[in-house]
């Protein structure tokens with residue numbers, strides 16, 4: 001699929017807009033099981049992305065994604081900054097300029113493995129990986145409802161006890177709340193999937 005500059009702009013705008021619009025919700029989630037900064041962290045990162053949008057979208061898809069990764073590493077902070085930074089950076093390194101669905105899935109798989117390595121974490125620990133991994137599986141299976149898959153996966157982190165990140169300090173008290181990073185990942189997946197669906 002050719003992702004030209006106008007579409008790249010739409011994608012970046014959609015992702016940034018939804019993260020920024022949901023900052024308060026992400027903060028509330030992080031207040032329950034963390035330190036309450038996830039919304040602000042992500043908002044700061046994606047405001048920086050928006051501030052740089054002309055330069056970002058002028059680049060081919062792989063370079064644009066890698067540049068977004070660098071911005072997120074620098075601006076988001078916390079645990080999630082390096083993790084989202086790694087995700088976008090590695091996606092950018094692995095994805096072709098005009099990816100097919102299966103090439104996009106392969107690139108996402110590479111990026112997920114990089115996040116796991118960076119976070120020393122795996123699926124099932126109540127993190128953003130609990131959304132990204134099922135979304136990858138659904139993409140590979142040809143599912144056409146990725147936002148629903150992502151939302152359900154974020155919701156499914158509620159009964160899980162966190163074993164990574166700040167939420168793990170709470171032990172069993174982390175049970176019963178959705179993971180903020182899982183939620184922000186679901187928002188990003190929804191924005192990407194619905195923008196691509198509109199463009200198709």
Ligand code: ADP
Pocket residue numbers: 030034035036037038041042077078079080081083118119120121126127128129164165166179180181182
């Ligand atoms: P911090 O935890 O430093 O305050 P944020 O609040 O911005 O950073 O991000 C918290 C989110 O980061 C968590 O909800 C979780 O999804 C994710 N996270 C934290 N640690 C890890 C890890 N080791 N591996 C994967 N994801 C992690």
Ligand code: MG
Pocket residue numbers: 030034035036037038078166
């Ligand atoms: Mg936090």
